[in-house]
Amino acid sequence: MMEKGISSVEVLPSKSSQVTAVKVVVKEPETKQTQRGKRVGFVLVHAGAGYHSESKAKEYKHVCKRACQKAIEKLQAGALATDAVTAALIELEDSPFTNAGMGSNLNLLGEIECDASIMDGKSLNFGAVGALSGIKNPVSVANRLLCEGQKGKLSAGRIPPCFLVGEGAFRWAVDHGIPACPPGIMATRFSLAAFKRNKRKLELAEKVETDLIQLKKRRQSNEKGSRVMCRMCGRRSKASGGNTGGGQIKLYSLENDSGTLDTVGAVVVDQEGNVAAAVSSGGLALKHPGRVGQAALYGCGCWAENTGAHTPYSTAVSTSGCGEHLVRTILARECSCALQTEDAHQALLETMQNKFIVEFLWSHTTESMCVGYMSAQDGKAKTHISRLPPGAVAGQSVAIEGGVCRLESPES
Amino acid sequence: MMEKGISSVEVLPSKSSQVTAVKVVVKEPETKQTQRGKRVGFVLVHAGAGYHSESKAKEYKHVCKRACQKAIEKLQAGALATDAVTAALIELEDSPFTNAGMGSNLNLLGEIECDASIMDGKSLNFGAVGALSGIKNPVSVANRLLCEGQKGKLSAGRIPPCFLVGEGAFRWAVDHGIPACPPGIMATRFSLAAFKRNKRKLELAEKVETDLIQLKKRRQSNEKGSRVMCRMCGRRSKASGGNTGGGQIKLYSLENDSGTLDTVGAVVVDQEGNVAAAVSSGGLALKHPGRVGQAALYGCGCWAENTGAHTPYSTAVSTSGCGEHLVRTILARECSCALQTEDAHQALLETMQNKFIVEFLWSHTTESMCVGYMSAQDGKAKTHISRLPPGAVAGQSVAIEGGVCRLESPES
Numbered sequence: 058m059m060e061k062g063i064s065s066v067e068v069l070p071s072k073s074s075q076v077t078a079v080k081v082v083v084k085e086p087e088t089k090q091t092q093r094g095k096r097v098g099f100v101l102v103h104a105g106a107g108y109h110s111e112s113k114a115k116e117y118k119h120v121c122k123r124a125c126q127k128a129i130e131k132l133q134a135g136a137l138a139t140d141a142v143t144a145a146l147i148e149l150e151d152s153p154f155t156n157a158g159m160g161s162n163l164n165l166l167g168e169i170e171c172d173a174s175i176m177d178g179k180s181l182n183f184g185a186v187g188a189l190s191g192i193k194n195p196v197s198v199a200n201r202l203l204c205e206g207q208k209g210k211l212s213a214g215r216i217p218p219c220f221l222v223g224e225g226a227f228r229w230a231v232d233h234g235i236p237a238c239p240p241g242i243m244a245t246r247f248s249l250a251a252f253k254r255n256k257r258k259l260e261l262a263e264k265v266e267t268d269l270i271q272l273k274k275r276r277q278s279n280e281k282g283s284r285v286m287c288r289m290c291g292r293r294s295k296a297s298g299g300n301t302g303g304g305q306i307k308l309y310s311l312e313n314d315s316g317t318l319d320t321v322g323a324v325v326v327d328q329e330g331n332v333a334a335a336v337s338s339g340g341l342a343l344k345h346p347g348r349v350g351q352a353a354l355y356g357c358g359c360w361a362e363n364t365g366a367h368t369p370y371s372t373a374v375s376t377s378g379c380g381e382h383l384v385r386t387i388l389a390r391e392c393s394c395a396l397q398t399e400d401a402h403q404a405l406l407e408t409m410q411n412k413f414i415v416e417f418l419w420s421h422t423t424e425s426m427c428v429g430y431m432s433a434q435d436g437k438a439k440t441h442i443s444r445l446p447p448g449a450v451a452g453q454s455v456a457i458e459g460g461v462c463r464l465e466s467p468e469s
Numbered sequence: 470m471m472e473k474g475i476s477s478v479e480v481l482p483s484k485s486s487q488v489t490a491v492k493v494v495v496k497e498p499e500t501k502q503t504q505r506g507k508r509v510g511f512v513l514v515h516a517g518a519g520y521h522s523e524s525k526a527k528e529y530k531h532v533c534k535r536a537c538q539k540a541i542e543k544l545q546a547g548a549l550a551t552d553a554v555t556a557a558l559i560e561l562e563d564s565p566f567t568n569a570g571m572g573s574n575l576n577l578l579g580e581i582e583c584d585a586s587i588m589d590g591k592s593l594n595f596g597a598v599g600a601l602s603g604i605k606n607p608v609s610v611a612n613r614l615l616c617e618g619q620k621g622k623l624s625a626g627r628i629p630p631c632f633l634v635g636e637g638a639f640r641w642a643v644d645h646g647i648p649a650c651p652p653g654i655m656a657t658r659f660s661l662a663a664f665k666r667n668k669r670k671l672e673l674a675e676k677v678e679t680d681l682i683q684l685k686k687r688r689q690s691n692e693k694g695s696r697v698m699c700r701m702c703g704r705r706s707k708a709s710g711g712n713t714g715g716g717q718i719k720l721y722s723l724e725n726d727s728g729t730l731d732t733v734g735a736v737v738v739d740q741e742g743n744v745a746a747a748v749s750s751g752g753l754a755l756k757h758p759g760r761v762g763q764a765a766l767y768g769c770g771c772w773a774e775n776t777g778a779h780t781p782y783s784t785a786v787s788t789s790g791c792g793e794h795l796v797r798t799i800l801a802r803e804c805s806c807a808l809q810t811e812d813a814h815q816a817l818l819e820t821m822q823n824k825f826i827v828e829f830l831w832s833h834t835t836e837s838m839c840v841g842y843m844s845a846q847d848g849k850a851k852t853h854i855s856r857l858p859p860g861a862v863a864g865q866s867v868a869i870e871g872g873v874c875r876l877e878s879p880e881s
Contacts, residue, residue, distance in 0.1 A: 170637075187599070187761070188634050213667075213674035216753065218760040222600050223635030225582075225759015255625075262625035341628065347637015348630040349599070355766060356799055387768055387799065 098132030099415045099462065100125050102145050102323040104155055104427040105338075105377050114427075116154045118440035121429025124148040125438030128325055129431050138325045138333035138361075139177045139200060145323040146173070146196040146335045153245040157321045158194055160245040161339020163252040164346050169243050171195040171339055172353035175203055178332035178361035178371055182206050185358075187222040187349035189230075193238040196337045198230045205233070222349065255343050320352045322359060322375030326415055328433075332373040334359035334389070351376065356390035418459035419443065424451045432462055510544030511827045511874065512537050514557050514735040516567055516839040517750075517789050526839075528566045530852035533841025536560040537850030540737055541843050550737045550745035550773075551589045551612060557735040558585070558608040558747045565657040569733045570606055572657040573751020575664040576758050581655045582635075583607040583751055584765035587615055590744035590773035590783055594618050597770075599634040599761035601642075605650040608749045610642040617645070634761065667755050732764045734771060734787030738827055740845075744785040746771035746801070763788065763800075772801035830871030831855065836863045844874055 102124045104117045128145035136144075150158025161169045173195035174185035184203030189195050198221075206217045221229050231237050244252075320338035327333070336359045338352035351357040361373040374392040419428050424445055431438035443458050445451060514536045516529045540557035548556075562570025573581045585607035586597035596615030601607050610633075618629045633641050643649050656664075732750035739745070748771045750764035763769040773785040786804040831840050836857055843850035855870050857863060 188637060212678055213671045213755075215671075215755060218757045220761045220766075221757060221759040222761055223637070223759050225600060225635070225757060227759075229757055229759065259625045259627075266624055343625075343627060345630050345633060345637060345641055347633040347635050347639075347641065349632045349634050354632075356768065387802070390799070 098129065098138075098141065098328055099326040099417075099430070099432045100128040100132070100141065100145055100323060101325075101417050101419075101428065101430040102128075102149065103321065103375070103377065103419060103429075104149065104152075105157070105319045105321050113154060114442055116152075117427040117442065118429070120149060120152040120154060121427055121440045122438040124323065125429045125431035128323065129433050129435075129438075132325070132327055132433055135328065137177075138179075138327035138331045139175060139203060139335075141327060142175065142323050142325040142333040142335045143196055143200040145325065146175075146321065146337050147194045149321040149323070150194050150196060150337050153247065155321050156319060156339045157337040158196075158339070159243050160248050161243065162342040162344070163244060163248055164340070164344045164348070166346055167252055168346065169248075169339060170344075170346065170348075171337065172350050172358075173199045173335070173337040174353050174355070174358045175199045175335040176333065176359050176361040176373075177203060177207075178334075178363040178373060180207060181362065183219050183355055185220045185353045185355065186226045186230075187220070187353035188347050189221075189223070189226045191227050191237050191240065192230050192235060193243065194235075196335055198226065198235055199335070201230070201233055201235065220353070220355070222353075223347065251342065259343060320350075320358065320375075320377040322377060324359075324361070324373035324375055324417075326371070326373075330371060331363055332361045332371045334361040334373040334375045336375045336377070338377075351388075356387040358389060360389035360393040362393055415462050416459070417462070418457060420455055420457040421445075422452055422455045426456075510541065510550075510553065510740055511738040511829075511842070511844045512540040512544070512553065512557055512735060513737075513829050513831075513840065513842040514540075514561060515733065515787070515789065515831060515841075516561065516564075517569070517731045517733050525566060526854055528564075529839040529854065530841070532561060532564040532566060533839055533852045534850040536735065537841045537843035540735065541845050541847075541850075544737070544739055544845055547740065549589075550591075550739035550743045551587060551615060551747075553739060554587065554735050554737040554745040554747045555608055555612040557737065558587075558733065558749050559606045561733040561735070562606050562608060562749050565659065567733050568731060568751045569749040570608075570751070571655050572660050573655065574754040574756070575656060575660055576752070576756045576760070578758055579664055580652075580758065581751060582756075582758065582760075583749065584762050584770075585611045585747070585749040586765050586767070586770045587611045587747040588745065588771050588773040588785075589615060589619075590746075590775040590785060592619060593774065595631050595767055597632045597765045597767065598638045598642075599632070599765035600759050601633075601635070601638045603639050603649050603652065604642050604647060605655065606647075608747055610638065610647055611747070613642070613645055613647065632765070632767070634765075635759065663754065671755060732762075732770065732787075732789040734789060736771075736773070736785035736787055736829075738783070738785075742783060743775055744773045744783045746773040746785040746787045748787045748789070750789075768799040768802035770801060772805040774805055827874050828871065829874070830869060832867055832869040833857075834864055834867045838868075 102121050104121055124145040127148045128141040131141040131144045132138075146157075149155050153160035156162055157173075158171065161171055164170055168190060170188040170190050171192075172185075172187050172189070174183065175196060176183050182203050184199040184201070184206060186195050186198045186202070189198065192198055202217075202219055202221065206219050208217070211217055218229070227237070320336050322334065322336040324332065324334045336352045338350060338358075340348060340350045340352075344350075357376070359373075359375045362368050362371065364371045372393045374389045376388045376392070415432070417430060419426060421443065425442055427440065427442045429438045429440040441458075443456055445454055445456055449456075514533050516533055536557040539560045540553040543553040543556045558569075561567050565572035568574055569585075570583065573583055576582055580602060582600040582602050583604075584597075584599050584601070586595065587608060588595050594615050596611040596613070596618060598604075598607050598610045598614070601610065604610055614629075614631055614633065618631050620629070623629055630641070639649070732748050734746065734748040736744065736746045748764045750762055750770075752760060752762050752764075756762075769788070771785075771787045774780050774783065776783045784805045786801045788800045788804070827844070829842060831838060833855060838855045839852065840855065841850045841852040853870075855868055857866055857868055861868075
């Protein structure tokens with residue numbers, strides 16, 4: 058694997074949402090070489106947007122490394138991109154340090170409800186689950202929906218589902234042989250402690266807000282009272298109310314478990330050059346039950362598209378960050394489209410014109426991002442925690458890093 | 470209201486999915502006129518893609534007419550586009566003849582689970598519900614989510630939800646004062662009868678498939694037996710199995726209730742020129758519980774965008790048809806983008822350069838489509854059932870119809 062680094066920090070014109078994207082571009086001018094088969098694969102994973110504390114940096118790197126290795130093992134055994142990306146996601150979900158699967162944020166009722174989705178670049182098929190409880194690895198249900206969808210119509214010509222939510226999604230998973238996970242297993246000591254702290258903060262914030270509203274009402278009624286008095290003496294008067302404090306409500310911001318991490322994701326290129334992307338998330342801390350975020354939504358959480366008539370490059374994207382903003386921009390798909398025309402790193406690529414090349418990028422407007430990547434030629438995964446440079450303000454600056462690697466085919 | 474008709478039928482290069490789209494374009498070169506206020510509004514509704522039987526044509530036209538009138542009444546009372554479009558949708562949902570709200574298709578368990586979404590072109594805010602049971606008007610929950618979202622953050626800095634599903638969505642609705650609908654009220658005599666017929670068809674289809682698989686197995690084991698015999702006599706032989714019938718499974722296609730209708734929708738332009746779009750659907754007949762279709766998904770079911778820096782025209786779109794295909798294309802948003810550059814009807818528009826103009830279109834690849842439209846100057850709504858011309862094959866041809874109307878301002 059040959060590799061060259063790219064790193065830049067741009068200042069955004071306006072405060073942006075927390076957005077993290079991982080992108081892979083496959084440039085494959087020699088189709089004959091591909092057909093000769095036994096291509097080696099590539100995987101890039103991320104542990105979620107947010108802040109990665111120095112104290113837990115080792116853990117984040119470890120889980121990224123393990124996720125990469127799981128995917129590469131699958132690829133080396135001849136698995137398709139979708140199965141390899143699922144293997145990587147299962148590893149990320151199983152870590153108690155990520156906000157996905159095990160150790161996910163708890164919702165308002167103290168329950169875990171997960172979102173996950175997967176996209177196959179070859180068939181453009183998609184599978185997703187939303188607000189799913191009681192399943193240890195939500196991504197495996199999403200992948201199973203994708204697989205079942207590829208088998209064609211159900212009995213009596215029914216169209217197979219690609220997006221299931223809640224209790225119905227749980228039932229479908231169990232009916233398809235995915236084991237149910239007993240309640241309570243998926244919450245960790247950390248996530249339960251964070252839930253309790255968050256609940257206290259919420260109660261406190263609501264108490265403060267109620268007090269302020271009452272204070273405001275009392276002042277308004279005093280004001281009204283003083284006006285009446287003035288009217289009694291025949292003069293109009295402005296009551297000198299002073300600051301009601303309405304604009305000074307102190308927000309007791311909630312902490313998300315595992316620091317402030319969000320959706321985890323991975324992108325994979327398999328031996329045949331097919332791409333796949335997948336994401337998984339426990340959602341926001343204390344979210345309303347039934348809330349579905351970007352990780353479950355088509356075009357928002359992940360996108361994968363093999364090279365075709367309208368797409369010169371194969372691309373796969375996974376996103377992370379503040380769900381509502383990612384949904385608005387349909388970010389994953391937008392990034393994929395942008396990559397089709399982007400030639401920022403053309404100079405690097407031209408030196409390796411006739412080879413099978415993967416260009417990989419990650420970018421974040423959050424304080425930090427932990428990624429791991431590995432090609433099948435590598436003995437082990439590389440991991441990296443990317444941080445905004447000193448002085449850069451989260452949400453106002455974007456850091457873009459990445460590299461290019463040439464994947465050697467065993468035969469070449 | 471001045472109006473000119475546009476009608477065309479194009480033959481598609483390949484068999485396409487059932488797609489129905491309604492589009493509104495507002496061309497508004499004179500912003501001063503708009504600011505003078507008291508603009509009159511416009512609404513365009515549709516009763517769902519599919520086949521509209523001649524026998525029920527009157528009913529479809531009636532419900533479209535009532536939906537238009539409800540929206541116009543709201544607009545005349547000064548309501549915003551989002552509230553007017555919600556009023557139209559409630560009327561469509563309340564009709565037992567549409568596959569939305571009352572009389573929706575029943576799922577595999579005989580329950581009603583609805584999807585609905587709404588988009589505000591001014592704020593680009595979005596609200597949606599998926600797999601929602603026990604609420605008579607799902608669109609009112611979607612609209613409430615949109616409204617609550619526009620109020621800003623919740624206590625302790627929490628981001629308000631814009632997409633809720635299942636039980637959590639139901640709880641949220643009830644907590645926000647939307648009345649629960651007792652189970653059984655929303656199913657109609659027609660929808661229950663169709664459910665029973667569909668269940669019988671499904672059982673029959675599954676029995677036929679099981680029989681065929683057993684027949685195939687028996688033949689394979691006979692074949693194996695004959696091969697063993699041949700081996701015993703030392704010769705390799707192909708068993709003359711004949712046709713196993715595997716490719717000849719007769720599909721017992723399900724009927725969707727209310728004929729084969731799908732998602733209903735509406736687009737609205739309010740007095741200030743703001744646009745809004747909304748859709749609502751009961752989903753596929755005998756769908757898996759928890760299945761969420763395009764009507765709930767951002768960019769797929771509806772799209773609305775006021776004129777802005779990057780959008781010369783205000784556009785609003787609602788789609789209907791086979792959910793999985795609409796989702797794949799993120800059709801509503803794509804149509805909206807296409808309308809920004811489309812100048813097919815430029816000649817018509819140029820004759821009315823300096824006026825407030827609405828261009829409206831509908832298109833379908835299904836056999837028929839029932840639409841209604843009305844401007845605030847009109848005494849009553851116009852309705853129309855558009856059908857593919859004789860000889861045109863559903864899924865292979867697309868019919869495009871529409872018109873242009875100049876909305877007169879009372880002051881001008």
